[in-house]
Amino acid sequence: MSDPHETTHIDSVGTYVKILLALLVATGVTTAVARVDLGAFSTVVALGIACGKMLLVALFFMHIRHSNKLTRLVVVGGLLWLAILLLLTMTDFATRGILGVPGK
Amino acid sequence: MITAAAQEREHYLNASYGLKSWLLTKDHKRIGLLYLATITLFFFIGGAFATLIRVELLTPQGDLVSSETYNKLFTMHGVMMIFFFLIPSIPAVLGNFFLPLMIGARDLAFPKLNLLSWYLLVIGGAFSLYAMLAGGVDTGWTFYTPYSTTYSNGYVIATALGIFIAGFSSILTGLNFIVTIHRMRAPGMTWFRMPLFVWAHYATSLIQVLGTPVLAVTIVLLFLERVFHLGIFDPARGGDPVLFQHLFWFYSHPAVYIMVLPSMGVVSEIISTFSRKAIFGYRIVAFSSVAIAVLGFLVWGHHMFVSGQSLYAGMVFSFLSYFVAIPSAIKVFNWTATLYKGSISFQTPMLYALGFIGLFTIGGLTGLFVAALGIDIHVTDTYFVVAHFHYIMVGGALMGYLGGMHFWWPKITGRMYPEGWAKLSALVIFLGFNLTFFPQFILGYLGMPRRYHAYPEEFQVLNVLSTAGASVLAVGYMIPMIYFIWSLRYGKVAPANPWGATGLEWKTSSPPPVHNFEETPIVTHGAYDYSTVIPQEVEVG
Numbered sequence: 001m002s003d004p005h006e007t008t009h010i011d012s013v014g015t016y017v018k019i020l021l022a023l024l025v026a027t028g029v030t031t032a033v034a035r036v037d038l039g040a041f042s043t044v045v046a047l048g049i050a051c052g053k054m055l056l057v058a059l060f061f062m063h064i065r066h067s068n069k070l071t072r073l074v075v076v077g078g079l080l081w082l083a084i085l086l087l088l089t090m091t092d093f094a095t096r097g098i099l100g101v102p103g104k
Numbered sequence: 105m106i107t108a109a110a111q112e113r114e115h116y117l118n119a120s121y122g123l124k125s126w127l128l129t130k131d132h133k134r135i136g137l138l139y140l141a142t143i144t145l146f147f148f149i150g151g152a153f154a155t156l157i158r159v160e161l162l163t164p165q166g167d168l169v170s171s172e173t174y175n176k177l178f179t180m181h182g183v184m185m186i187f188f189f190l191i192p193s194i195p196a197v198l199g200n201f202f203l204p205l206m207i208g209a210r211d212l213a214f215p216k217l218n219l220l221s222w223y224l225l226v227i228g229g230a231f232s233l234y235a236m237l238a239g240g241v242d243t244g245w246t247f248y249t250p251y252s253t254t255y256s257n258g259y260v261i262a263t264a265l266g267i268f269i270a271g272f273s274s275i276l277t278g279l280n281f282i283v284t285i286h287r288m289r290a291p292g293m294t295w296f297r298m299p300l301f302v303w304a305h306y307a308t309s310l311i312q313v314l315g316t317p318v319l320a321v322t323i324v325l326l327f328l329e330r331v332f333h334l335g336i337f338d339p340a341r342g343g344d345p346v347l348f349q350h351l352f353w354f355y356s357h358p359a360v361y362i363m364v365l366p367s368m369g370v371v372s373e374i375i376s377t378f379s380r381k382a383i384f385g386y387r388i389v390a391f392s393s394v395a396i397a398v399l400g401f402l403v404w405g406h407h408m409f410v411s412g413q414s415l416y417a418g419m420v421f422s423f424l425s426y427f428v429a430i431p432s433a434i435k436v437f438n439w440t441a442t443l444y445k446g447s448i449s450f451q452t453p454m455l456y457a458l459g460f461i462g463l464f465t466i467g468g469l470t471g472l473f474v475a476a477l478g479i480d481i482h483v484t485d486t487y488f489v490v491a492h493f494h495y496i497m498v499g500g501a502l503m504g505y506l507g508g509m510h511f512w513w514p515k516i517t518g519r520m521y522p523e524g525w526a527k528l529s530a531l532v533i534f535l536g537f538n539l540t541f542f543p544q545f546i547l548g549y550l551g552m553p554r555r556y557h558a559y560p561e562e563f564q565v566l567n568v569l570s571t572a573g574a575s576v577l578a579v580g581y582m583i584p585m586i587y588f589i590w591s592l593r594y595g596k597v598a599p600a601n602p603w604g605a606t607g608l609e610w611k612t613s614s615p616p617p618v619h620n621f622e623e624t625p626i627v628t629h630g631a632y633d634y635s636t637v638i639p640q641e642v643e644v645g
Contacts, residue, residue, distance in 0.1 A: 070286070077314070078314070081314045081401065084401055084402065085318065085350075085351075085354050088402065088404075088405065088417075088420070088421075089347070089350045089354075091405075091414070091416060091417040091420050091421075092346070092350065092405065092408075092413040092414050092416075092417035093344075093347075093414075095414040095415075095416035095417060096413075096414040098414070098416060099414055099415040099416040
């Protein structure tokens with residue numbers, strides 16, 4: 001299956017350690033922020049940090065930044081489908097107060 | 105009569121013997137047959153539950169089983185048929201066997217992963233079977249919260265775990281197909297020379313890979329809620345039960361296309377072969393498969409019009425649902441246009457394909473009824489919906505599966521089935537199916553709700569018709585089972601290309617050699633070029 005024309009890029013151990021540390025720090029920040037009352041922004045901050053961590057894992061540990069266009073397309077496709085799930089679900093949750101629920 | 109040459113030639117069936125050679129095989133063809141045996145077992149278990157349901161509904165009184173048992177029967181019928189038969193049916197059996205052959209490959213991209221997929225289905229099935237034998241589950245195949253998380257006393261977790269495991273089988277099969285289609289096509293097999301069966305499986309695989317993980321996540325959330333009372337779906341803890349339905353249907357609506365898209369691929373092959381014409385509008389039919397896969401992800405909320413979802417969301421989902429009808433209709437019109445001025449022969453696979461077109465059209469058009477907000481509120485949770493989805497999933501998916509089994513049986517086994525019996529059974533299945541499910545449209549429209557073991561007396565005549573139809577249908581399913589097994593020993597020896605079909609799978613011997621082709625084929629023309637193909641005669645024994 002392996003294509004002889006493709007080269008495999010693997011980052012140095014130092015890079016992986018730095019990313020690991022960044023992920024651990026981000027986890028610590030998430031925990032710390034959870035103890036501060038930011039109102040509605042608590043969720044926004046927590047999800048923002050989680051997205052950042054997800055990007056680090058995908059780009060470095062999953063080697064997406066060295067991948068070919070097709071692999072990147074697969075990643076974008078996955079994110080697009082997640083967006084479909086969230087967006088169309090929100091057409092319900094975000095609008096129940098506006099147009100109401102049938103039968104009520 | 106088996107010729108000496110056919111006896112001596114080595115092929116995938118006689119290359120090695122013994123249980124181990126099957127249970128550890130990495131040959132996609134043998135794995136396809138392992139799937140065939142497994143899902144046939146699941147089909148008959150699911151069928152047994154359906155039989156009990158229909159016998160109970162012969163009379164208006166709930167006199168055969170209690171309402172609790174009835175709840176378990178329809179749940180286990182749905183779970184078995186959907187997750188363990190229909191979803192794996194064509195992709196795992198015919199897709200596994202023929203996808204590599206049709207693109208000129210020696211195997212799938214990941215043969216070991218392919219075998220793992222089969223084991224996962226078996227393990228998942230074993231969990232669900234255990235749950236059924238231990239006491240069953242009564243939530244319906246949809247596992248709606250809060251009943252499944254809070255109130256049901258059934259084996260919810262064991263059943264859901266079985267589905268969770270089987271889901272990974274589906275994901276891995278989809279992944280394997282996508283990589284195989286991208287990377288393992290024979291020289292000259294460009295994207296637009298691929299058979300439409302392969303296009304349909306590509307689209308199906310996209311759904312399996314993109315949708316099934318969401319079902320897995322949903323099952324994990326269900327588990328956390330039921331066991332640890334996490335509060336994701338429980339309003340008392342800040343959750344929302346309708347969220348479960350969003351997550352569930354995000355997978356389970358596209359899952360309908362996992363069942364029916366491969367069937368459409370089979371129908372394209374059969375219609376072309378038995379009309380001896382290239383499929384009308386090949387490219388648009390190919391793209392319509394992908395369009396169905398994509399649009400199928402945008403419509404799930406039409407299952408939830410009366411769930412408490414907002415009216416705005418209902419209107420959005422209703423509007424989007426109509427778009428799926430476009431690529432579906434394109435396929436039906438293009439198959440019909442292919443028949444026009446074709447050299448049509450009505451052999452068994454063609455009977456199933458034509459049956460598919462008629463039944464799928466009825467299922468699809470009634471789908472438009474239930475996609476309309478106003479009508480759906482009238483028929484929600486009635487037998488109208490039951491009839492509608494059986495026309496799609498049995499009239500569509502299962503007819504395609506049986507058509508495909510007959511079409512490729514000579515290639516799989518090297519034997520012909522008895523044509524007369526096969527035509528008879530196709531007819532019996534078509535009539536039995538319509539007698540079973542057409543009365544249910546009327547019952548539903550008149551207001552008979554689904555999922556009750558008792559009903560008002562005025563509905564009895566239509567229910568008796570439906571049960572009578574189910575009996576005919578059961579006979580129809582048994583006949584192929586018998587003659588397929590019979591043909592393994594007594595069937596006429598099949599030539600390499602008994603139908604005069606154009607696909608690469610017909611250019612190799614029947615049954616195919618272990619590595620599919622004696623030499624790697626080089627493809628020089630499109631998928632349906634009949635100018636160079638002549639049907640081979642079946643040897644008379």
